[in-house]
Structure formats: C-alpha cells, structure tokens
Amino acid sequence: MAQIEEYLKHDKDIEFISVKAYSSSWGGRYTNLKMSEKRAMMLKQFFVDLGVVQDKIETEGFGEKRHIASNQNELGRGENRRVVIELIKP
Secondary structure, three states, rough: OHHHHHHHHHHOOOOEEEEEEOOOOOOOOHHHHHHHHHHHHHHHHHHHHHHHHHHEEEEEEEOOOOOOOOOOOOHHHHHOOEEEEEEEEO
C-alpha cells in the first residue's frame, strides 16, 4: 500500500481507479461476496483518504468467483483472497 501511496503522490495523471476484490470459497457464498465487497470499499476509502476523487474509483466484489488457486488448502485459499487494482491513465 505504501508503494501505491508513493506512486499517487508523484503521478497526478491517474484518470480512473478500478478495485476488484475476491475471496476464497471458505465459508458461505453470501458471506464471501459481502467480504469481497467490503474489502473493495476499504481500498476505495484508502484512495479517497489519499485525495482521489470518489467518482474516479470503481469497486466490485466477486466473492468466491474466479479462483486462481485451489481452495483445498490454506495456501490456495490465501491466493484466492486477493484484490486487483488498476490505475488507468489517459
């Protein structure tokens, strides 16, 4: 997070920020969806606190959809609990 904060201090040309959050399949689907949405909103607040205009930030929570690793072990579940941040410039 510190690297993103430092980058935003020096690059004022960011036009849009996309935050996509995911979860593992551990727990219920509804709970995982809400957790990923909450995770995305926490990052949106982080960017707003850094001075990014709210309208320039889009968030989406996918819950346990779109896994990148197995959910059969803790390591895989950890990889599936992730956030993808895109900083879009003109």
